[in-house]
Amino acid sequence: MDIRKELIQIVEKSGSLSAWGVKHCFRVYYLSKELSSHLSLDDEVLYTAAMLHDTGKYPVYALKNIDHALRSKGVSANLLQQMMFSSVKLPIVLDAVENHMYYSEPGRSDEAVYLREADILDNMGNIGLMRLFSLVGQDELILTPEDAIDRARLFADALPDKVVTKAGKRLAIKRREESLRFLAGIKRQTLEYAWL
Secondary structure, eight states, X not given: OOHHHHHHHHHHTTTOOXXXXXXXXXXXXXXXXXXXXXXXXXXXHHHHHHHHTTGGGSTXXXXXTSOHHHHHHHHHHHHHHHTTOOTTTHHHHHHHHHTOSTTSOOOSSHHHHHHHHHHHHTTSHHHHHHHHHHTTTTBXXXXXXXXXXXHHHHHHHHGGGGOOSHHHHHHHHHHHHHHHHHHHHHHHHTTTTTTO
């Protein structure tokens, strides 16, 4: 079987919530490519890292009290070794997976940098808001709509500063504005969140 199809099946069979599922992985992959279009990245590395970056969050692989990025790195290493993935490319994929979170420093490769940028940006703007509200009641940090609003505010304020590339910064500004427009509208329409 083609490795790309295998990776999709791994995500689809993992029990992931839609906010972190295969469509999120595809968005991260394609946005990484778009942001890095001026470079020649290794597409196999980028695709593989994009598909596996959140595996440590999925019910099949998650471990309590273990950072999902570190768990994703371990799960990815095991899965890719079983698939006989290139031993030259494996460390690059694992670095990208381990360092994809906004609270991490960017990884060492361009693939890692752009994967992280795309993942951060997928948490902002209209798509980020949709993802946050889809998690209400399903994520320990987002139990209520008010939690989702607080998280959206936090992301709009903090995430743009985590983006490091020129292309990523341009998009972060636009997505932050989308988030702020939404938050202002919700505030107006709910008597400053009282009727949320």
